[in-house]
Structure formats: structure tokens, C-alpha cells
Amino acid sequence: MDFFRVQPVNKVIELIEEYVQPVSKTEVVSLSEASGRIVAENVYAREDVPSFSRSTVDGFAVKSNDTYGVSEMMPGFLSVIGEVEMGRLSEYDVQQGQAVYVPTGGMLPTGCNAVVMIEDCEQVEDIVNVSRSVATNENVILKGEDVKAGEVLIKKGTKLRPQELGALASLGIDTVAVVKKVIIGYLSSGDEIVPFSTTDLPPGKIRDVNGVSIPALAEQWGAEVHISDIANDNYSDFRDKAEHLFQECDALFISGGSSVGAKDYTTEVIASLGNGDPGILVHGVSVKPGKPTILSVSSKKPVVGLPGHPASAMIIFQLFGKRIISHLTGQGEVFPLTGKASVSQNIPSSPGRTDFIRVTLEEGNPFPKATPVLGKSGLIKTLVNSDALLEIEAPKEGVKQGETVTVHYFM
Amino acid sequence: MDFFRVQPVNKVIELIEEYVQPVSKTEVVSLSEASGRIVAENVYAREDVPSFSRSTVDGFAVKSNDTYGVSEMMPGFLSVIGEVEMGRLSEYDVQQGQAVYVPTGGMLPTGCNAVVMIEDCEQVEDIVNVSRSVATNENVILKGEDVKAGEVLIKKGTKLRPQELGALASLGIDTVAVVKKVIIGYLSSGDEIVPFSTTDLPPGKIRDVNGVSIPALAEQWGAEVHISDIANDNYSDFRDKAEHLFQECDALFISGGSSVGAKDYTTEVIASLGNGDPGILVHGVSVKPGKPTILSVSSKKPVVGLPGHPASAMIIFQLFGKRIISHLTGQGEVFPLTGKASVSQNIPSSPGRTDFIRVTLEEGNPFPKATPVLGKSGLIKTLVNSDALLEIEAPKEGVKQGETVTVHYFM
Incomplete structure (x- = not known):
């Protein structure tokens, strides 16, 4: 059993950074299940995006030097040799003095290096009057300009937001290797705690609020949560339930019983789990609310004794629980916003x-x-x-x- | 068909506020499924929380006036008549000069109005030396101090965060009436768009990025999403697919084809949906990126034409789509953070x-x-x-x- 070790908040955060290591189990999921998950390995682009040079406007594809010096007063005349159809290969090979109509997103014909917006053009039969000059690559996205084949598109440890899913989709990637969801064990303890669904509350009892709010937070942060039945203030019942969760989870959170009371078994139970290396690191945090917080790491699994008061438990879980989960997933230091x-x-x-x-x-x-x-x-x-x-x-x-x-x- | 109506961003937001009304279908869900959902009606407390006056510390429950004037130099002596057990009814009726040991969370015995922390007490057999005075209600949470029976605990329109779930649990409420998930229809259009899972991209084609990123965003905001097959640039195919989604969804988002091009059917399709009252409100927004955005409301359903460019589509959906969803759920104006x-x-x-x-x-x-x-x-x-x-x-x-x-x- 460890003696009291009251630590400041920043020291607790340092200990989490030092001792909580990524679980690094991975699984492959489809894009539709990948939102919010953490990428397990670098994702490389296997082709260029876009796969062809495209126009970003409706207009006429040209050689840019054919437009140099033109203006509304002095338009240039180019001969229109055809039209690119959306979603089709362009088979034109444009020569000096020629132009091809291209819709937004259409393929830039060979020989062109810019597109004049339709607003700056006036077509009369096979001739187009161009009243504004364009620079090389103006109104064009070049092949590979968004993503080049072979480059790292998404780095290991990135959380997949909708834009990362879009980037994967742009490459035709429909499955992705992600870090397995971290499994968080949660256990409420205390003779006074009864299941929250208890309708008629016996005298002296309170409902298990933490058993609802803490798992909801952990799930919101992407963890899978295993919840135990409530442990009463009986050492062997308490330890059995904690031991069971400790075995099946990546981290264990226990609420209640962590202030100095006659029936305080929490420290003893936490100290008994795993190989005890390094064991209890923090016993009490100089924070309000949430002083009676315990942090232990044993057999590489973090175990936290949360305060029993619901608001204190939530605040401590926001402060330390989120960091523990983010270190377990390999995301590293993700600050609460x-x-x-x-x-x-x-x-x-x-x-x-x-x-x-x-x-x-x-x-x-x-x-x-x-x-x-x-x-x-x-x-x-x-x-x-x-x-x-x-x-x-x-x-x-x-x-x-x-x-x-x-x-x-x-x- | 409506003429062009380019509007500034704040005008579009005002139009959304004016025309997008709550869907107001409700359903009852269990607490474990309620995270992130919107409460459909005021939730009233049906009992006091806590249901009894409790100690917030380990210590001795006393009549506070028995401690007035005591100090470390001049402790007061009280006779200890017993101990409250956690989770049990206290049957003591404490008289002047008496004290009862109470653990954190234990029931305050009748006759007491404060608790002296154990750190400020020294017990010698049946006598306790109290070295610090306590005020009335010090170290105590009174019955009903957290929540009073009959008061509104959670207001209609509130998004259920973990703390609201905890508050419901504290009252033994295990189901809650929430607003049904809003159903968002999503349709990509364009001859150049192919399903994102296409492995070998034919020349001139691009993969359907928006069909992945936009639904992922909508789901992240709590909506249910129905996704159509891609519509090609053929009016009847496009309209059939849009009409089908329009019927089964609360709002419809269509991407692509909204710039001025020969094959632009988007405006026409949007104008054809529903009863046309009030119809197309915005055709173009003075924003970059995202200018070619359309907003229509018809038969009380909002329909948005999103730009085809993936980044523009996401930015516009962040700006307007989130507000539309939040108005449909009755949450009202929820600003993007x-x-x-x-x-x-x-x-x-x-x-x-x-x-x-x-x-x-x-x-x-x-x-x-x-x-x-x-x-x-x-x-x-x-x-x-x-x-x-x-x-x-x-x-x-x-x-x-x-x-x-x-x-x-x-x-």
C-alpha cells in the first residue's frame, strides 16, 4: 500500500504522458464506419488527385499566351474547335489560335494551359471573342495538384473527420486500418449507491449517477465501455468486480470511496490489481473539485479512482480521463478544447x-x-x-x- | 423558374431562421441511447435530490451552536452517541452536546445542522474534541438542495450531454422523450461523378467525395442520412432521384451542377419539388468558397444546392447545413463553435x-x-x-x- 501522494494537476498530466502507452491493436473498417476513428498507419495516395487536369469554371480552354494583351476594348478572337463533355475524355489537341468550350470540372484538352471564364467570352458561331487575359494554369486544377501519387495523405494517429473521409473517397479507398476502440471499464462502489433505475429510493441511498455520466463521456470520446454492477463496501466483492474489469479492459475507472473513511477500500483494491509496476502514482490531487483522485498504472493499464460526487467525478474525468483515452489510442496529447x-x-x-x-x-x-x-x-x-x-x-x-x-x- | 438571387451570408442565415421550422416528431428512448439527442418536452423533477440531507465530508454531525467559539487552543467536548452507516437510515436524534460520526455521503441525523471535518476532531473513547467551529449547513447538502421536486430539470430543446444524462439518472428517470432524428437526404449529381469505391477511374471521371463527407458531417450532427445513387445530367433521372428523397426526408441536399453551365438542371429540379411555396429563396451567395449555392424551401422542406467542389461543399454545409439541421430539431440557433x-x-x-x-x-x-x-x-x-x-x-x-x-x- 502506498502512502499519500498529493500531486498538482500538471504533475498528474506529466505522469499520464509518461506511463500511459498506446494499446496499438488495429482493425480494418469501411469508410461508413470510420468517422471519428484514429488512423493506425500512414495512408499513402495510390494515384494522383485529380487524375486529369480540370477546369474550375465554365469557359473556353486556351493557350494562355493567346490571351495576352486582350481587354474589353480590344478582345482577342479565337476559333472554337469543339466542346468537352462532362465526364468524357477530351480528344482535342488545341493549337495556337484555337479554343475549346469546357464546363466546370471538365477535362482540360491537350495543348491548353488555362481557361477563360464564360463571362469574359462572347461566342459568335465558330469564333469566340476573349475580353480578359488569363495566366498559365488560371482556372485550372492540374493533375495531381490536390494529392500526388505516393505522398502521405493521412498520417498515423489522425482522427478521421469528414474531410479525411472525403480525401480517402477521392482515392477510391473504401476501407481503412484504424486503432481498435479503447475498452474502458467503469465501476461504481459504495453501500449507499443503488442502480439509477431504482424507482423507490430507500432511505440513505442514492442513485448511481456516475455510472451514467462517465460512460456517456467515454463513449463520446470514442471508447467502448464495459460497466460493472455496483460494488458494495465489502473488500472481496469490490476486488472481484474490479479484477474482472481490469482483465478485460484497457483502463479502469472506479468511482466512490476514495476519501479517508472507515470503509475506504478503493486504494487497497486499486493497489491489488496487476503486477503493481509502477503502482499507485497519485493519491490526491491539488484541485477543486476532485481532490480525492487516485492514479495508478499497473501491468501497463491505467486505473483511476474518481471522486464519488457526480460533478467532481465528471470534472476529473474531463481533465484526466480524456487524456488517458487519447494516449491509449495513440493520438497523443489532445487537449480538451x-x-x-x-x-x-x-x-x-x-x-x-x-x-x-x-x-x-x-x-x-x-x-x-x-x-x-x-x-x-x-x-x-x-x-x-x-x-x-x-x-x-x-x-x-x-x-x-x-x-x-x-x-x-x-x- | 426563379431569376438569380445572390444574397449575403447573413441574409441566408435570416432566411433559414425564418423559413426552417421544427419537424417536431418525438420518440421515447432509454438513457443509454439518449446522448446527444434533443429533449422534446420539459423534464420535471419528480422528487428531491438528494432525497435526504447528507454530509459532504467524513466527520462528526453536530448542532452547529455547540461549536461556536471553539479553537485549537480551546476545543469543545461533545459526547459521541454513535455512527451513521453508509447507505442506512440514521435513527439518531441528536441533542445539545452530542455528536454522531458520519461518513461522506452519509445521512445527516435528526437534530444536526452541520458536520465538523474529521481533521478538526480528536476522538477519545466516547468523547470528541472539536477544534474548529462550523456554521449552519456547513459540510452538508440539504434534501432538495440540488433539485427540488416539481422544478424543471431540463428544458425542452436542450441537447443531452453527459451531465444531463447524470441529472436524469439522479431522479431514477430511465427513458426520455426526444425529438426524432432529422432525416437528411443527400444526392450527388453530374455525368463526371462515379461511386467513390470505383477502383479504376475512367478518363474524365471523378469519385463522389461529397457523397462521403457531407453525410458524415450530418451524422456527426445527429441526423439520419438517406443517400441516393448518383444522378447523371439527365433531367428525368435527376428529378426522379431528387423527388424520391424529397418525399422521404425532412431536408434535401444536392451537390453539383449549380454553376451556370449547359447541363445545369439543379435549379430546375429544385424548383420542381413540392408545392413551390415559397420556392427558391437564394440563388448564389456572396461567399468564397461556395458562391453557387441554392436555398429553397418548398412544402416546408428546405432544399439546398451545394457547390460541386468538395471543399466548397463542406464549408457551405458547415455554414448553412448545421443551422438547418438545428432548426429542424427545434434546438434553434446553435452557432458553429x-x-x-x-x-x-x-x-x-x-x-x-x-x-x-x-x-x-x-x-x-x-x-x-x-x-x-x-x-x-x-x-x-x-x-x-x-x-x-x-x-x-x-x-x-x-x-x-x-x-x-x-x-x-x-x-
Whole structure:
């Protein structure tokens, strides 16, 4: 059993970076299932995109030097030798003094290096009057200009957004190797905790809020979640349930029982899992809310003891859980999205402790206005009413009205 | 057929607000399926949370006036009459001069109104020395302090985040009425477009990128997407496919064919759908990229003609598609998430047109640094390489190095 090791927030983050390693199991999925997944290996382009030089406008494909010096007052005359059809091979070989009509997206005929927009042309039978000059490659996307065959299109570790899926589609790639979903185990403990679906709450009991909100967050971040039945404050029941999840998951989160109480088995259970190397790294974090947080890594699997209070548990999971999941997927350091805000009133804070204050955000210039949501740390309604978390860094004694602060969005 | 109606971005947004009405079909889903869904009616609390007054610390429950004036030098002595067990009814009725041990989360015994933290107590057999005074309700969450029975817990139109799911769980609510997923129809058109899974690309053809990226975005925003086979540039084929989707969907997005070309049937097809009331509202938007955008509302269904270029289509869909979906779900005006950035170089722009510049973001103080990603509007790689879109408002001639600008995150 480890002694108490209360650590500042940035030290906990360093320990996560140091000890949490990618799981690196991969699987191949189709493009329609790949949204939000993490690419497991570099994806190379196997052909040029576009596969032919195309016009980006409706107009006349020309040799650009045929247009030099023309103007509305002094148009140039070119002879129209035909029209490129959309989606068809162009078989024209354009010579000096000639032009071919090309629609947007149509193939640039051989011999041309630019397209004059139709607005700058007037066609009279086989002759087109060109009233604006074009530079080489103007209104054209060249073969391979978007993506060149052989180049890395998407780097290993990239999260697939709709635009990455589009880029894969442009190359005819319909499956992609991604990192397997990380499996997160979740266990609520405590004699007072009953399943959330309990209709008539017995005296002294509370429903399992964390067993709903923490898995929902983990799923939102792309993890697969295994949820255990609630463990009561009985060492062997608690340890059996934790051990079972520890075996089948990549990381384990346990909520409740982590403050100094007679029935606190959480530390003992966490210490008993895996090979104990390196074991419990953090026992208590200088943060509010969320002080009674435990971080352990054992047999290469991170285990976190979350505070029991629902709001504290969610804030700690936002802060550390998201980083753990992102390191397990090999995405590396993905910060929770932050922004700046201007605080609407003085907020005191104890130096030596990072404070996360629930705030609402209103439009403001140049920053949105952040106003604290009142309420004790255990209250879930304060989280429902808030738009973001305002961070007061550990050395500070508070923030002053009008001060520019960092806010963490919920996502 | 409507004549050209080129509109500025803010006018298009006003038209969406004016004409796109909530679909307001609802369904009941379980909590485990409710993440990200929109609540269809106000959810009322049917009981108090917590259902009993609880201690927020490990310590001794007392009458607060028994601790007035005590200090480390002058502790007060109280007689310990017992201990509250977690998750059990407390049957003590505490009198003046008495104390009961309570663990974090334990029920506050009758007669007590505060808890002294264990760190401020020293127990010697049946006596506890209290060295710090507590105020009324200190270290206690009162019955109903989080949520009061009968109050509105979650307002109609709220998007269910993990904290809202937690709040529902705290009340034992395991199903919730949500707005049915909006059904978005998507159709790519154009003789040059072939299915993205085409391995050997015939000359002059390009793969259907928008048919992958646009549906992925819509799904990310919570919509269900119906995708049609690609329509070729043949009026009756195009109209049949559009009409079919128009009937079964709440909104229809059509990509391609919206610039002025010989084979442009998009406007005609869009004008033919539904009862034509009010019909085509916008034909062209003063925005770059994305000018050839069409907005129509007919038989209460919005129909959008997106530009064919993949990057332009995605940017327009970010700008208008997200708002349309959010109005259809009854969420109202949900802005794409924006932030401020400091621009790393001068970027010119044409006044009278809103420009969206693809940028990368790097850490910076007080704002991240935004650097333009070079490339033509049709290039999907420029979107893959970018973190956000920098907006240059219509009246401006550009932005200067170091200027503070608005960026739209992709999400």
C-alpha cells in the first residue's frame, strides 16, 4: 500500500504522458464506419488527385499566351474547335489560335494551359471573342495538384473527420486500418449507491449517477465501455468486480470511496490489481473539485479512482480521463478544447490548488463573458446549468472581474 | 423558374431562421441511447435530490451552536452517541452536546445542522474534541438542495450531454422523450461523378467525395442520412432521384451542377419539388468558397444546392447545413463553435463577399495563431490540413498580420 501522494494537476498530466502507452491493436473498417476513428498507419495516395487536369469554371480552354494583351476594348478572337463533355475524355489537341468550350470540372484538352471564364467570352458561331487575359494554369486544377501519387495523405494517429473521409473517397479507398476502440471499464462502489433505475429510493441511498455520466463521456470520446454492477463496501466483492474489469479492459475507472473513511477500500483494491509496476502514482490531487483522485498504472493499464460526487467525478474525468483515452489510442496529447473568456465577477481561490469553476458563457467582445454557476461541488444541477469550466491556475489567489481567463468547453 | 438571387451570408442565415421550422416528431428512448439527442418536452423533477440531507465530508454531525467559539487552543467536548452507516437510515436524534460520526455521503441525523471535518476532531473513547467551529449547513447538502421536486430539470430543446444524462439518472428517470432524428437526404449529381469505391477511374471521371463527407458531417450532427445513387445530367433521372428523397426526408441536399453551365438542371429540379411555396429563396451567395449555392424551401422542406467542389461543399454545409439541421430539431440557433485567433500574415479579400480561409492553429497568447493553408477551393487536401475556418466579414478588404479574427472550428 502506498502512502499519500498529493500531486498538482500538471504533475498528474506529466505522469499520464509518461506511463500511459498506446494499446496499438488495429482493425480494418469501411469508410461508413470510420468517422471519428484514429488512423493506425500512414495512408499513402495510390494515384494522383485529380487524375486529369480540370477546369474550375465554365469557359473556353486556351493557350494562355493567346490571351495576352486582350481587354474589353480590344478582345482577342479565337476559333472554337469543339466542346468537352462532362465526364468524357477530351480528344482535342488545341493549337495556337484555337479554343475549346469546357464546363466546370471538365477535362482540360491537350495543348491548353488555362481557361477563360464564360463571362469574359462572347461566342459568335465558330469564333469566340476573349475580353480578359488569363495566366498559365488560371482556372485550372492540374493533375495531381490536390494529392500526388505516393505522398502521405493521412498520417498515423489522425482522427478521421469528414474531410479525411472525403480525401480517402477521392482515392477510391473504401476501407481503412484504424486503432481498435479503447475498452474502458467503469465501476461504481459504495453501500449507499443503488442502480439509477431504482424507482423507490430507500432511505440513505442514492442513485448511481456516475455510472451514467462517465460512460456517456467515454463513449463520446470514442471508447467502448464495459460497466460493472455496483460494488458494495465489502473488500472481496469490490476486488472481484474490479479484477474482472481490469482483465478485460484497457483502463479502469472506479468511482466512490476514495476519501479517508472507515470503509475506504478503493486504494487497497486499486493497489491489488496487476503486477503493481509502477503502482499507485497519485493519491490526491491539488484541485477543486476532485481532490480525492487516485492514479495508478499497473501491468501497463491505467486505473483511476474518481471522486464519488457526480460533478467532481465528471470534472476529473474531463481533465484526466480524456487524456488517458487519447494516449491509449495513440493520438497523443489532445487537449480538451479551451478558449478565453472575460470573467464577470471576482472569484477567490486558494493558492496551491487548481480550481475549476462552473460557468455560463454569454456573447461578449473580444471574449465571451463567463459567470460562475453557484452551487456545491456535489451538485449535478450546477453542471447542467454550465457551459464550460473556468480554470484558476494553482499559484493564483483568484481572478478579478474583467480578467481574461481560460475556459474548458465540455466535449 | 426563379431569376438569380445572390444574397449575403447573413441574409441566408435570416432566411433559414425564418423559413426552417421544427419537424417536431418525438420518440421515447432509454438513457443509454439518449446522448446527444434533443429533449422534446420539459423534464420535471419528480422528487428531491438528494432525497435526504447528507454530509459532504467524513466527520462528526453536530448542532452547529455547540461549536461556536471553539479553537485549537480551546476545543469543545461533545459526547459521541454513535455512527451513521453508509447507505442506512440514521435513527439518531441528536441533542445539545452530542455528536454522531458520519461518513461522506452519509445521512445527516435528526437534530444536526452541520458536520465538523474529521481533521478538526480528536476522538477519545466516547468523547470528541472539536477544534474548529462550523456554521449552519456547513459540510452538508440539504434534501432538495440540488433539485427540488416539481422544478424543471431540463428544458425542452436542450441537447443531452453527459451531465444531463447524470441529472436524469439522479431522479431514477430511465427513458426520455426526444425529438426524432432529422432525416437528411443527400444526392450527388453530374455525368463526371462515379461511386467513390470505383477502383479504376475512367478518363474524365471523378469519385463522389461529397457523397462521403457531407453525410458524415450530418451524422456527426445527429441526423439520419438517406443517400441516393448518383444522378447523371439527365433531367428525368435527376428529378426522379431528387423527388424520391424529397418525399422521404425532412431536408434535401444536392451537390453539383449549380454553376451556370449547359447541363445545369439543379435549379430546375429544385424548383420542381413540392408545392413551390415559397420556392427558391437564394440563388448564389456572396461567399468564397461556395458562391453557387441554392436555398429553397418548398412544402416546408428546405432544399439546398451545394457547390460541386468538395471543399466548397463542406464549408457551405458547415455554414448553412448545421443551422438547418438545428432548426429542424427545434434546438434553434446553435452557432458553429467559434473562437478568436491572431492571424500570422496579411490576407486580402474582396469587399462585399464573406471569405472563409482554411487555417492551421498553433498555440499563442492570448490567442492561438492562425496561418492560412494554401490551395485552391476545390482541393480536399487543404481541408485535411486545416484546423479551422477563418472568417473575413463581407465589408472588409482583408485582414492584417496580428489582427484578431474569428475562427470557426470544424465540429
